[in-house]
Amino acid sequence: MVTALELAESVLKRLEGRFDDVAVLVRQRDYVMVKLWNTEPSVTQSWIDAKVSVLVSRNGRVFSTELSVSDPDAVDNALRNVGEILTKLEPSEIYAPLPEPAEFKPLEGLVDQNVLKAMEEPGKYVEEMIDAALKEGAERVAGTLVFGRMTKALATNKGFRGMEEGTEVEAYLRAFKGEFSGHWAHGSRALDVNALREVGRRAGMYATVTNSKADFTPGKYDVILSPLVVGNLIDAIGWMSSAMAVMMGFSMFMKVKPGDKVGSEAVTIIDAPRDTELAGSTAFDDEGVPTKDKPIIKDGVLVNILHNTGTAKKMGTESTGNAGWLFPTPWNLHVAPGNVKSEEELISELRNGVIITNNWYTRLQNYVEGIFSTVSRDAALLVKNGEIVGHLGRIRIADRFANLLSNWELATKETHKIRWWEVETPTKAPYVLIRQVNLTKPFI
Amino acid sequence: MTSLDEGLLQWAVDKALEAGASYAEARYQRDVTSGVILRNARTVGVGSEVREGIGVRVIVNGSLGFAATNTLSREGVERAVMAAITRARATASLRKTPIEFSDERVGRASYEVAVKRPLGDLTAETLTELGKKLTETINSSVKEVKVPAVMFQAGTRLQEKLVINSDGAAIHSVVPRVTAFINFVLAHPQKGTLQRTIEKEASGGAELIDSWRLEEVVSEEVRNLEKVFLKGVEPPKEPIDVVVGSEVVGLLVHESAGHPMEADRILGREAAQAGESFVKPDMIGKYRIGTKYATVIEDPTIPGSNGYYLFDDEGVPARPRYLYKEGIIYEPLHNRHTAKLMGTSSNAAARAMDYASEPIIRMSNTYLKPGDMSFEELIEDIKLGVFIKSYMEWNIDDMRWNQRYVGLEAYMIRNGELAEPVRNPVLEITTKGFYSNIVGVDKHLRFYPGTCGKGEPPQGVPVWFGGPDVRLAKIRLGVIA
Numbered sequence: 001m002v003t004a005l006e007l008a009e010s011v012l013k014r015l016e017g018r019f020d021d022v023a024v025l026v027r028q029r030d031y032v033m034v035k036l037w038n039t040e041p042s043v044t045q046s047w048i049d050a051k052v053s054v055l056v057s058r059n060g061r062v063f064s065t066e067l068s069v070s071d072p073d074a075v076d077n078a079l080r081n082v083g084e085i086l087t088k089l090e091p092s093e094i095y096a097p098l099p100e101p102a103e104f105k106p107l108e109g110l111v112d113q114n115v116l117k118a119m120e121e122p123g124k125y126v127e128e129m130i131d132a133a134l135k136e137g138a139e140r141v142a143g144t145l146v147f148g149r150m151t152k153a154l155a156t157n158k159g160f161r162g163m164e165e166g167t168e169v170e171a172y173l174r175a176f177k178g179e180f181s182g183h184w185a186h187g188s189r190a191l192d193v194n195a196l197r198e199v200g201r202r203a204g205m206y207a208t209v210t211n212s213k214a215d216f217t218p219g220k221y222d223v224i225l226s227p228l229v230v231g232n233l234i235d236a237i238g239w240m241s242s243a244m245a246v247m248m249g250f251s252m253f254m255k256v257k258p259g260d261k262v263g264s265e266a267v268t269i270i271d272a273p274r275d276t277e278l279a280g281s282t283a284f285d286d287e288g289v290p291t292k293d294k295p296i297i298k299d300g301v302l303v304n305i306l307h308n309t310g311t312a313k314k315m316g317t318e319s320t321g322n323a324g325w326l327f328p329t330p331w332n333l334h335v336a337p338g339n340v341k342s343e344e345e346l347i348s349e350l351r352n353g354v355i356i357t358n359n360w361y362t363r364l365q366n367y368v369e370g371i372f373s374t375v376s377r378d379a380a381l382l383v384k385n386g387e388i389v390g391h392l393g394r395i396r397i398a399d400r401f402a403n404l405l406s407n408w409e410l411a412t413k414e415t416h417k418i419r420w421w422e423v424e425t426p427t428k429a430p431y432v433l434i435r436q437v438n439l440t441k442p443f444i
Numbered sequence: 445m446t447s448l449d450e451g452l453l454q455w456a457v458d459k460a461l462e463a464g465a466s467y468a469e470a471r472y473q474r475d476v477t478s479g480v481i482l483r484n485a486r487t488v489g490v491g492s493e494v495r496e497g498i499g500v501r502v503i504v505n506g507s508l509g510f511a512a513t514n515t516l517s518r519e520g521v522e523r524a525v526m527a528a529i530t531r532a533r534a535t536a537s538l539r540k541t542p543i544e545f546s547d548e549r550v551g552r553a554s555y556e557v558a559v560k561r562p563l564g565d566l567t568a569e570t571l572t573e574l575g576k577k578l579t580e581t582i583n584s585s586v587k588e589v590k591v592p593a594v595m596f597q598a599g600t601r602l603q604e605k606l607v608i609n610s611d612g613a614a615i616h617s618v619v620p621r622v623t624a625f626i627n628f629v630l631a632h633p634q635k636g637t638l639q640r641t642i643e644k645e646a647s648g649g650a651e652l653i654d655s656w657r658l659e660e661v662v663s664e665e666v667r668n669l670e671k672v673f674l675k676g677v678e679p680p681k682e683p684i685d686v687v688v689g690s691e692v693v694g695l696l697v698h699e700s701a702g703h704p705m706e707a708d709r710i711l712g713r714e715a716a717q718a719g720e721s722f723v724k725p726d727m728i729g730k731y732r733i734g735t736k737y738a739t740v741i742e743d744p745t746i747p748g749s750n751g752y753y754l755f756d757d758e759g760v761p762a763r764p765r766y767l768y769k770e771g772i773i774y775e776p777l778h779n780r781h782t783a784k785l786m787g788t789s790s791n792a793a794a795r796a797m798d799y800a801s802e803p804i805i806r807m808s809n810t811y812l813k814p815g816d817m818s819f820e821e822l823i824e825d826i827k828l829g830v831f832i833k834s835y836m837e838w839n840i841d842d843m844r845w846n847q848r849y850v851g852l853e854a855y856m857i858r859n860g861e862l863a864e865p866v867r868n869p870v871l872e873i874t875t876k877g878f879y880s881n882i883v884g885v886d887k888h889l890r891f892y893p894g895t896c897g898k899g900e901p902p903q904g905v906p907v908w909f910g911g912p913d914v915r916l917a918k919i920r921l922g923v924i925a
Contacts, residue, residue: 032531035900037713041535042543046511046527047800049497064491068514068799078494085490088569093486123535142715144900174716183716248483249593249629249639326481326489360719365837365850365868368629368637371924373850377719377842394841396848396872399925421717421900438925442846444877 004028004050004153005163010072011052016157018083019056021098023156023325025286027051028070031148034122036173039130039140044122047148053286055098055325056082060091064325094244094310094326099319101160104290107283109276110166111149112190118169119147125171128193129200133175136204138182143173143203144420145196152282160288168279171196172420174378175203180391182206183358183378185228187419187426189279195417206357206379214382214390216441222353223397223437224346224383227416229359230335230432231423232374234269236362237401238330238425241271241296241304242322243311245367252370252401256302263300263405268336270295271306271322277417278332278426287323291331294320300405306330335429338411346412346431348386354439355381355388356397360422370401373440399438407435446606446616447496448472448516453608456500456521461610463529465502467545469609470521471757472498473799479599479623480571485579490568497799500528506542507532508781512800545780548790550613550759557619557752559649563600566622566650571598574624574653581659582628585666588674589630592637597625598653601906605757613759619752621645621906622652623893626662630673638673639836640665640852645893645906647752665834668853668865676867677856683918685829686871687822687857690890692835692849693812693911698894700875701740702810702909704844705767705775706793706898707782709805718898719842722875723773725786731773734879737815737914740768742777744792744808750893751808751907756792758803765791767810771879779805797903804899812911815885822886822915829857830869830921831913848872850924870922877919884915 002010004026011024028050035042050070056063056079063082067075118125126145133141146169153163169192172185184202186195225233240251256262273282273291284290287309295303307315308323322328340346347355362374373396380392411430419426453470460468478492497514498521509532513524575596583591601621608614623645630638642665644656688696703709704721712720723731743764744753754762758780766774777793778786782805794803823829832851840847854866891910897903 032527033900034535037711037715040539040541041507042713043508043510043802044528044531044535045802046509046524046531047513048523048527049512049514049800062490064489066491066493068495068497070515078492085568088567089490090487090572092490093483093488120530121534122531123538126535126538140712142712144716172716176715244488247593248595249627250595254592254629255637326491360842361839363837363839365852365924366637366639368631368639371837373837373839373848375839375841375846375848394843394846396839396846398848398870403925421902440848440872440922442848442872442874442877443920443922444873444881 008155096313114191115167132200133204138175146170185420212390227429230429231427270334273331280331373398467503482575505536507536546783554616561650672865679869689833694909698909738879739813760792809908814912
């Protein structure tokens, strides 16, 4: 079997004389996912495939394609008319020549052999998660456990060659007790059985934290957001920090510029591709630019918009190593921790307010204004005098991202590695206390 | 004529049965997309994508396994078959009850959506020209505001499927689609910004692009939205009659009738992802969710629709399903697994996004049944009300009960007529609150396209949702914070 880099080079060889720029990106994967339903597996899914992405340009005219094939001839065949197509296009507004190769520092420790072994026996790890939730008193669970290996290789006609292989673990569990539920998630490059147990334990803990219900009146509340909720909302902000989102009118950063204050001093959000604990880690981006960790927001100030070489040229700056040929994206996100020693201490600081432990369905009325809402799921808890008094049911945060960032006050010292259905970018996030958040619920 | 030898799929099915599967299915799927992206009338990206491969699904020792590969040789397919079997077998001991499928009369058929003009007519050049024209139309339709960003995306999608299973199904289908997406931002120094997305998508050929009359649609929307943006007032605070436009109704029935009536959600299979449902098995055929106007139909067989298919990915023939019928929760969407669990037959709701996705229960084209009134008749006796014509922000909880739609183009209704524009009215309502407050529907059934997300890994499938304009009695609207 050819390696991903050999495949990329083989495709490159067929194309490089015909275009000004050629980049070939190959991704090969072997993944297994066990999905749980009513405390038992509903399906075990596997993916063993390859994807070849090709970028070509001539005279500033750019064409990109993505093919789920493993055969260089098939790629060549699929691209046989591209030369003619290019002659009919206008130059791309964001064209920049592919960069000359720079030396990149490979990342160590992206592969955990234990993950490779676990792929053939996922059942026992599923049981660990289930047991931990049931021990907390949960009646039933649903969730997902993923083990996988991905190889990425890039070859460009400017001479860049890079290949890296990484493993991945993604685990999340939702635990139910009666009408209440709790949820937790974990994402990493390495297998950590204790972290999987913790997924079950925390899901079970939130499902059983109280049997009481509390009344809810819409209004402004001081709110603690769990790392899952922080991860979901920061995912949206991370996406909007892409230069392409800004250019297209899909970003709250369209009206500001680096150096502008966008939040309280407690807010620091970092794009962290060099963090090898998280599955988005990579040493080079899709154009072969070496990656680096960099703040998007530091101490409440917007520092970086994320760029590839094309968006960077358009905006008169340098690539940040976040290509995406068309759309730059964050690799991993870090939300800076605070000084609060524990979740209990954060609840004491909250004194009166709401804890939202999980959310989904974040949608925006207006990206430029950052007007959004998102719905709680699982435990949303009312806190009175520092004590949890009951479940509020499903409530909604309906506010502006600018308000959330401005009223961001405290965070726990500990961060959690989160990845799940609603947190697509691997993220490390703490619990965060935000003041005066607008919460709503239907009138009828 | 299929793009893949049917024999390879049959060989995969036989191989799986030999290896101990009690059910096996092999699906070849090829999805070819191409298109352009423009920003402010300038090309940003031109590209294409081909997803082609085989997905194999097996039941072995009562455990369900799925594996996908794009190595279309016997060696590659055998590797996928064995991965599906061995990895499913490895978790079989955790199952308390075996997974079984309902008995169905599966089909052997081949069908193709006929086009008037081939998709190939929509070249990058043609679509780029259209994007430029539309951007020009937007810029020339505004009077006082600026247009800092226009995004235009358009393209074609061609989907071919060939499904073979061990129960004798052999279904080949070819469905072409055309898609267009326009987003624009209006800006004013004092008023801030307003943002709107317009989407079109349907099955058919290149002829669709002209049939959408995009320049006309965009020009009218921009002119109306500028008025809403500059002159829109807050909606009244007291309960009033609210007329919900078909665009909002379509999304609303998708979210609050379609999703909660997916049997896999009712039974909990999506509990950790898209969630469960307020609908419980004992409510089916009995529970009243709304007035006599609450009839929601799910129909994959509508010609030209975005969610079009005649057989599902388990080989079961498609037909219209009544999710809610005259206010009663009526018929959930089933695949062969949930049908077996609930003691009924599949109604052909199994769809897979691509070769690498397992077939799961999905909507196709979901709509609220229209009536026979005109829009004028629907609003003629409303003294004070609000008409919400379009939306941007929406969401719904994981039980499909508590939902929110934020209006974009909206108007006051005064003495039976549309009056001044309203800015950002918020309809935040429960499912029962909506369906049990419908007091009238007009005759204008309109459909809107969407990409419905569900499953793990998430699968986005093309759907339509629609309905007439709907009148609700005495609803309290909110405003954005």
